[in-house]
Amino acid sequence: MRLIMASLRGLFSGWLLALTIPLISDTATINAWSNAGLQDEARIGLAMAELFGAALFAFEPLIFTGVVLLLASFAAAAAVHIHNDNAPWHLAVYALVVTLLLYCTKRRQRKHADAPRQHEASG
Numbered sequence: 001m002r003l004i005m006a007s008l009r010g011l012f013s014g015w016l017l018a019l020t021i022p023l024i025s026d027t028a029t030i031n032a033w034s035n036a037g038l039q040d041e042a043r044i045g046l047a048m049a050e051l052f053g054a055a056l057f058a059f060e061p062l063i064f065t066g067v068v069l070l071l072a073s074f075a076a077a078a079a080v081h082i083h084n085d086n087a088p089w090h091l092a093v094y095a096l097v098v099t100l101l102l103y104c105t106k107r108r109q110r111k112h113a114d115a116p117r118q119h120e121a122s123g
Helices: 002-023 027-035 040-057 060-083 089-122
Strands: none
Touching: 002 040, 002 060, 002 089, 027 040, 027 060, 040 060, 060 089
């Protein structure tokens, strides 16, 4: 199960990286941020937070830091989408996937940590 969770987190992280990198120089994205009154530094900073979050999310010891960066970047990007009268449903789905993968990873860690105690109690 650990390998499956790591693989799912890795696949999702890679997918986010592949989606985010082009947005750094995408003309439509630059225009949307300009329409929202935000400068290039804010757009690039948000992209960097999402990139670092995606990279950290793939590694189990750093998963919580990755989750915080990802959810913060999704929320900020959603605010820009809403300001431009776009529905950020895809960001809500991404946040749901991140939360679900975090929950499953932590649940597996708890089960794994409790297994030695159960074995000692029965022996």
